[in-house]
Amino acid sequence: xxxxxxxxxxxxxxxxxxxxxxxxxxxxxxxxxxxxxxxxxxxxxxxxxxxxxxxxxxxxxxxxxxxxxxxxxxxxxxxxxxxxxxxxxxxxxxxxxxxxxxxxxxxxxxxxxxxxxxxxxxxxxxxxxxxxxxxxxxxxxxxxxxxxxxxxxxxxxxxxxxx
Amino acid sequence: xxxxxxxxxxxxxxxxxxxxxxxxxxxxxxxxxxxxxxxxxxxxxxxxxxxxxxxxxxxxxxxxxxxxxxxxxxxxxxxxxxxxxxxxxxxxxxxxxxxxxxxxxxxxxxxxxxxxxxxxxxxxxxxxxxxxxxxxxxxxxxxxxxxxxxxxxxxxxxxxxxx
DNA sequence: TTTGCAAATGTTATAATGTTGCAAATTTTC
DNA sequence: GAAAATTTGCAACATTATAACATTTGCAAA
Ligand SMILES: [Zn+2]
Ligand SMILES: [Zn+2]
Ligand SMILES: [Zn+2]
Ligand SMILES: [Zn+2]
Numbered sequence: 243x244x245x246x247x248x249x250x251x252x253x254x255x256x257x258x259x260x261x262x263x264x265x266x267x268x269x270x271x272x273x274x275x276x277x278x279x280x281x282x283x284x285x286x287x288x289x290x291x292x293x294x295x296x297x298x299x300x301x302x303x304x305x306x307x308x309x310x311x312x313x314x315x316x317x318x319x320x321x322x323x324x325x326x327x328x329x330x331x332x333x334x335x336x337x338x339x340x341x342x343x344x345x346x347x348x349x350x351x352x353x354x355x356x357x358x359x360x361x362x363x364x365x366x367x368x369x370x371x372x373x374x375x376x377x378x379x380x381x382x383x384x385x386x387x388x389x390x391x392x393x394x395x396x397x398x399x400x401x402x403x404x405x
Numbered sequence: 406x407x408x409x410x411x412x413x414x415x416x417x418x419x420x421x422x423x424x425x426x427x428x429x430x431x432x433x434x435x436x437x438x439x440x441x442x443x444x445x446x447x448x449x450x451x452x453x454x455x456x457x458x459x460x461x462x463x464x465x466x467x468x469x470x471x472x473x474x475x476x477x478x479x480x481x482x483x484x485x486x487x488x489x490x491x492x493x494x495x496x497x498x499x500x501x502x503x504x505x506x507x508x509x510x511x512x513x514x515x516x517x518x519x520x521x522x523x524x525x526x527x528x529x530x531x532x533x534x535x536x537x538x539x540x541x542x543x544x545x546x547x548x549x550x551x552x553x554x555x556x557x558x559x560x561x562x563x564x565x566x567x568x
Numbered sequence: 569t570t571t572g573c574a575a576a577t578g579t580t581a582t583a584a585t586g587t588t589g590c591a592a593a594t595t596t597t598c
Numbered sequence: 599g600a601a602a603a604t605t606t607g608c609a610a611c612a613t614t615a616t617a618a619c620a621t622t623t624g625c626a627a628a
Contacts, residue, residue: 276595278605297585312608317586333496334551336585351536353545366539369532373514373554376529381559382516388497390551391536396544439624441576460614475579480615485576499585499614 259289262340266328269345275326283307284319285340288329293359294337332361334390339363349387355395357402362395422452425503429491432508438489446470447482448503451492456522457500495524497553502526512550518558520565525558 266285270277277285287303288295297316304311320338323329329338330350341350342363349370353362369389377384394402429448433440440448450466451458460479467474483501486492492501493513504513505526512533516525532552540547557565 276604280606310607313586314588314608315606318606333553351539353540353543353547355545356548362543362545364539364543366535368535369539372529372531372535373552376514376527376532377516377554377556380516380525380527381562382518382525382554382556383562384516384554384556385519386555388551388553388555389536390496391540391545391547391549392551393540393548394546399544399546439576443577473578476615477579477617478577481577 255290255292259286262289262344265344266326269326269328273326275322280304280309280311280315281319281322283309284316285323285328288323288338289340292339292361294332294335294339294354294361296335296337300338330363332390333388334392349389351389352391353395354390354392355398356392357394357398360395418453418455422449425452425507428507429489432489432491436489438485443467443472443474443478444482444485446472447479448486448491451486451501452503455502455524457495457498457502457517457524459498459500462500493526495553496551497555512552514552515554516558517553517555518561519555520557520561523558 263282263286266282267277269275283304284300287300297313297320300320301311301313301316304316320329320331323338324331328341328344330341330352331338332352332354335354339352339361343350343365346365348365350363351366351369353364355361370387373387373389374384426445426449429445430440432438446467447463450463460476460483463483464474464476464479467479483492483494486501487494491504491507493504493515494501495515495517498517502515502524506513506528509528511528513526514529514532516527518524533550536550536552537547
């Protein structure tokens, strides 16, 4: 069962999603935030795909669910999930992925495979430090750091070595 | 004269634009690319504003020029300018800025002030190295690195210290 | 000069992404 | 239970970007 869209590293993705949802519930409870059914469903949908999911992709699945939702429903849910660090928006793709470090204070850095579309979120302290120093050197006060790297993942490199 | 929209650091912005255009002409000639009037005008408009300019902002100015352009005209010009490294697209803003390192091989890193809207492009070798190492550690082959940092520029920090 | 081709532009329509505003429903608080 | 706050439903709209095809332009070979 599961892993129809082969993720970046093989694993039981159903368990992966279930864990993410459990974490999300815990985080929201701790912070007195309401993980309503719609919000939870949106989070689940985003997690089920390791590939970034667009807002209108989410909307389409909600429609299949029988949920007669309009764009604001999805965008509001996504805003909420972002606010609580449960999903990230990938600006270069206009799409969203589940945060793999939810709850922890972190600045994600995303490796986006241009071939298979999978995305891996990393926390790279060296990168964060270098970015912070570069900003400081300009007396700039960073608040939101966005790092998105498009390229080829290991699997796709192996499949197409001469590119 | 000029500098109606105060840039990040004070300077004669007309000269700044003129230099950028001269550089662009040289780069295009060297690479046998045609910097046509529309392309050059779009580049000029983008340079005239230190703040990122949206495609439809460009379109509006072209209309004022009397140039009855449609969206594809602008997007094509922008594609061309990006391809030759003359402008960058800021994904988090859906907008474009002139490249301050045109011709040189570089990966821009952008400091975007959320208060005044100005953008500073840096080349930070330490950041580039750290990113490259982090990607290597995942056996990922980076091709396009996007770093956009939203925050407060020095001037705006000074104006609103307690935020 | 003319002809032929590729690159660039014009034109129309449409797709994709994201927002505003307000009313109704739900949940929380008192 | 009533009042207040949060969340959702809904309709319209705004912004950003692309597709498809016709036309023009720049350039070079015949
Ligand atoms: Zn994260
Ligand atoms: Zn891949
Ligand atoms: Zn640049
Ligand atoms: Zn500023």
